[in-house]
Amino acid sequence: MCTYLTEKIKITGSGKGATGWFGVSDASVYFDHPVHAAAEHTLNIDFLNPGKGPQARVAVELTAASARELARAIVAALDSAPPEMVA
Amino acid sequence: MNEALTAETITIAGHGGAEIEAYAARPLGTDQFGSVVVIHHMPGYDSATKEIARKFAAYGYSAVVPNLHYRDAPGASPDDAAAASRANGGVPDEQLVGDVASAADYLRAQDGSNGKVGVIGYCSGGRQSFLAACSLPQLDAAVDCYGAAVINPPPQGFPISLTPLVDKAEDLACPLLGLFGADDKFPPPAETAELSRILDGLGKEHEFHTYEGAGHAFFSVNRPSYRVEAANDGWDKIWDFYGRYLAS
Numbered sequence: 001m002c003t004y005l006t007e008k009i010k011i012t013g014s015g016k017g018a019t020g021w022f023g024v025s026d027a028s029v030y031f032d033h034p035v036h037a038a039a040e041h042t043l044n045i046d047f048l049n050p051g052k053g054p055q056a057r058v059a060v061e062l063t064a065a066s067a068r069e070l071a072r073a074i075v076a077a078l079d080s081a082p083p084e085m086v087a
Numbered sequence: 088m089n090e091a092l093t094a095e096t097i098t099i100a101g102h103g104g105a106e107i108e109a110y111a112a113r114p115l116g117t118d119q120f121g122s123v124v125v126i127h128h129m130p131g132y133d134s135a136t137k138e139i140a141r142k143f144a145a146y147g148y149s150a151v152v153p154n155l156h157y158r159d160a161p162g163a164s165p166d167d168a169a170a171a172s173r174a175n176g177g178v179p180d181e182q183l184v185g186d187v188a189s190a191a192d193y194l195r196a197q198d199g200s201n202g203k204v205g206v207i208g209y210c211s212g213g214r215q216s217f218l219a220a221c222s223l224p225q226l227d228a229a230v231d232c233y234g235a236a237v238i239n240p241p242p243q244g245f246p247i248s249l250t251p252l253v254d255k256a257e258d259l260a261c262p263l264l265g266l267f268g269a270d271d272k273f274p275p276p277a278e279t280a281e282l283s284r285i286l287d288g289l290g291k292e293h294e295f296h297t298y299e300g301a302g303h304a305f306f307s308v309n310r311p312s313y314r315v316e317a318a319n320d321g322w323d324k325i326w327d328f329y330g331r332y333l334a335s
Contacts, residue, residue: 006173028174033130033210033304035166040304040312046170054160054171 006030015047015058022049022056034061043067091115092144094137099153099193102185107157109190110137112144119201121227121333122149122194124187126208126215128304131156131169135309136209146326148333149197151190155183180218180250187219191226203227203333205261207325208234210304214252220263221255228332230264230325233303235273238282256285263293264328266321268301268314296324 094112101107160168208216213234220229298317
């Protein structure tokens with residue numbers, strides 16, 4: 001099914017895409033059909049810079065279990081850093 | 088059927104006169120042919136959808152796939168364009184209807200057209216095929232392949248107003264073929280059965296088929312959701328349906 005669900009957030013950072021590094025300002029997070037991954041549905045993240053055009057995109061498609069593990073790992077990495085560094 | 092065809096990328100005037108890209112495939116060696124507007128799924132104007140257009144041409148129909156994401160990302164790869172469309176809120180219903188109308192006009196004006204044009208859509212395009220069939224009285228036949236949000240609203244979180252279409256059912260102006268999977272959750276069988284009852288009540292010509300052992304996107308040959316028996320029978324249903332309503 002198309003879930004249509006999309007979480008859109010503003011972000012600050014950089015990503016590396018087909019044309020090299022660029023700043024990213026937006027992210028779309030959604031659980032829907034993948035383009036490439038061999039699964040019916042995946043957790044997809046697009047890191048975007050709309051000002052640089054649609055090709056300024058870093059994309060990942062992860063199985064649900066992988067996405068949950070990634071989310072856990074991100075939180076764990078942030079929690080293990082000195083608080084003053086991640087404030 | 089000699090399966091000879093030609094295919095190319097073209098430009099058509101879409102909704103509001105804006106030029107958009109489209110993929111066109113038509114049969115060769117046929118004096119007259121019916122035509123089909125193919126509406127791509129949410130992952131975009133991709134190779135798999137263009138292959139569907141070529142399949143229609145091989146079976147004697149002229150087909151056009153309008154690139155519904157072209158405005159969001161002209162010249163971009165289909166996956167980047169689909170991502171940009173999603174980030175921009177998706178394809179507005181009014182724009183979809185305009186783009187399908189333009190594609191239908193293009194097809195009807197082709198040398199060899201018998202004047203009959205149908206529409207088919209997959210996934211989100213299934214809903215859009217129903218929308219087009221309720222909005223464009225000039226269409227002659229419509230096929231909805233597992234389109235959701237026709238009766239039930241989409242899940243919360245869809246970033247644009249995607250309203251159910253059931254109120255438009257009374258405007259359905261052509262026969263409708265619906266092909267669904269029994270294991271699908273969007274749309275679930277209960278929703279498509281309810282739509283069938285509503286169309287019965289309105290006296291709208293339609294036939295729905297729901298395949299056991301199949302879920303969403305069972306026609307997609309390049310995805311794990313592909314179900315060969317459902318897809319093969321579904322194609323047979325399409326050839327029979329379009330043969331009755333679109334063929335010369």
